[in-house]
Amino acid sequence: MPIYEQTYKPWEARSLLRWRWRPIAVQELRIAMTSRLFKFLLLLSCLPFLIFLFLFLSIDMLSSNPDSLAGMVLEETRIVEIDDVLFWRFLRLCIPLVVLCCLSVGSGLICNDMRNNLLEIYFAKPLTSVDYFVGKLSAVMFFPMLITAAPALLFFLLHILMTPDSSADFFNTYGYLLITMPVYALAIALPSATLAMLCSALSRSTRFAAVSFCAILFMNRALATFISEITERPNLKYWSVGHSVDALGYVLIRKEFPVDEYWPYAIYVIAAWCIIAAGLTFYRVRAVEVGS
Amino acid sequence: MSVTIHAQDVSRWFGEVVALNKFSAQIGPGVTGVLGPNGAGKSTFFKLCTSQLRPSQGDLRMFGEPVWANYEILRRIGFCPDGENYYEEMTGYEFVVALARCTGMASADAIRSSLRAIERAGMTDRMHDRIGSYSKGMRQRVKLAQSMAHDPEILFLDEPMTGLDPIARHDTFQLIRELGEEGKTVVVSSHILYEIENVTSKVILLNNGCVLAEGDIRQIRDLIDQHPHSVSIECDRPRELANRLINHSHIVSMEFDENGDGLKIFTRDPNAFYDRLPDLVLEDEFQIGRIASPDDNLQAVFEYLVK
DSSP: OOOOOOOOOOOOSOOOGGGTTHHHHHHHHHHHHTOHHHHHHHHHHHHHHHHHHHHHHHHHHHHTOTTSHHHHHHHHHOOSOOSHHHHHHHHHHHHHHHHHHHHHHHTTTTHHHHHTTOHHHHTTSSOOHHHHHHHHHHHHHHHHHHHTHHHHHHHHHHHHHHOTTTHHHHHHHHTTHHHHHHHHHHHHHHHHHHHHHHHHHTOSOHHHHHHHHHHHHHHHHHHHHHHHHHHTOGGGGGGSHHHHHHHHHIIIIIOOOOTTSOTHHHHHHHHHHHHHHHHHHHHHHHHHHHHO | OOOSEEEEEEEEEETTEEEEEEEEEEEOSEEEEEEOOTTSSHHHHHHHHTTSSOOSEEEEEETTEEOTTOHHHHTTEEEEOSSOOOOTTSBHHHHHHHHHHTTTOOHHHHHHHHHHHHHHTTOTTTTTSBGGGOOHHHHHHHHHHHHHTTOOSEEEEESTTTTOOHHHHHHHHHHHHHHHHTTOEEEEEESOHHHHHTTOSEEEEEETTEEEEEEEHHHHHHHHHHSOEEEEEEESOHHHHHHHHTTOTTEEEEEEOTTSSEEEEEESOHHHHHHHHHHHHHHHTOOEEEEEOGGGGSHHHHHHHHO
16 A cells, blocks of 8 residues: 655645635636727727817816917807716716627626536635626626726816816815716616626527627617607606616716606616626526536 | 545435435545546536535535535645636636636746646646647646646546547656645546556445445456456457457357357456457458457446446
8 A cells, every 4th residue: 555645735825715706807807808809899998088088188278278269269168168067978978888898798708607617617716606706797897997987087187187276166066076977887887797797697609698688788778768658657768777877877977867757766777787687697607506 | 544535425416316325435645536437426526525516415524624615625625627628718827827816826826836737737838829729638738737736635637538648648647646646635537447547546436326336446456357358349250260269268258249240258357368369360360340348438347346
């Protein structure tokens, strides 16, 4: 009988505990960055940022020099003003890009792991299905937040820095945007991200997941609008997550809303949408974890 | 012998199907083979050991602690599953490092230990190539590297020799033996006796979810030798071949096929038979169409043990 050497080897790795999901998110982001289509999409996402950056810089520079002809024209006509509407317009412009980002990163997110039997490797590591889910969700949410909330906050700070004379007034009037803009960005990204994950978890094909993602978003909006028009009840259109996100944008950024509509519906619908999609995804992953 | 894996009456069922039935074993450091035909419960046992499945019944412990949802224990376990488990777009290096990071290693540690594991698996030359461009053997090696990248104390290797060419197979045998000699507990599954024989003498035989036998592989081999090994041969002159073989002492009996072009030989010493056969074929210029040995897959031994 062979005699084996018995040695004690202390475990040298650090404890991740709350950050166990991070390697999964990082890995997923790396995979996303290998796609040319996604890189192109990221470049495209820079376009609104560059346009608005130019706009913010131009307005600030011209308004700091009111004696110039352009400054006088801007002051007189007030064609463009840096206010809540401008931030709202930027975030709204980013919505299609956010949806495309979620579609691009999210559609292959879980189905690729299922198709390649990677879940059994993941779950043989010290990872739970919660870690896995949070890691994947973080990966899908990263780029949408990067192209919406991050530039919006940057524009806000840029404006404050470039117009020191009026910065106190601006901050007093629009300071709430520092909180509501990231919240609105989250409201834009989260429903798309959770839906993309759900479609990916329900299929083993990336294409099928992508098609079902688009179909659900389109059908949801079309159906809600149709029912709302037929029944002449405007509140019913909030069954559409797209309408709800739009409504939330009005409330959060512009602080205004049509009086005949009950806007909290928008919050309920977005919350329900995200909870159902995340719950089903989690259930599906968990089923694979314990049942394969 | 210290015990690292302790299983007591572990059962796992899926609905009405019992995948593992009252499995009891004590496994210590070194290499242990789990032998069994397909569907015997080997992969279920591995999934129970890696906390992917919860035992329906029984007690499964590692280092004295229950395994289920025990993440401190899972950090000390490496798992190389059967089947294809890869991200085709990633390089072998990225794949191994990413999975090492999942065990809680810091980035620098993960890189260092992954490089070491890749080197041990013999994949250093190709580690920066995409997995999609790897051969099946290379993929198997990368999978092996990811299982040992975090330097686990217990390794579960589910059919690690599948798809490997003879050289890679030899290297893998060597690696598994080395891991055992380092004091790690290595549990290797296979349905091919020869593969297990090359890495260890300790085996657990599984069949239909039950432990059929446990112990030294030589005892199993003796059982095989007692139980005549059958070889089917298709040739142009089966009666003439039978006549040439009948005088050999290890031949127990022979049967002819109904259509007359095949011969089934029962031998107590398959090695002696395989050594002699090429000479016979060359001497008398027999035209051999096919040689098959149904006993090679252990099924006959299992049937024999069940009887």
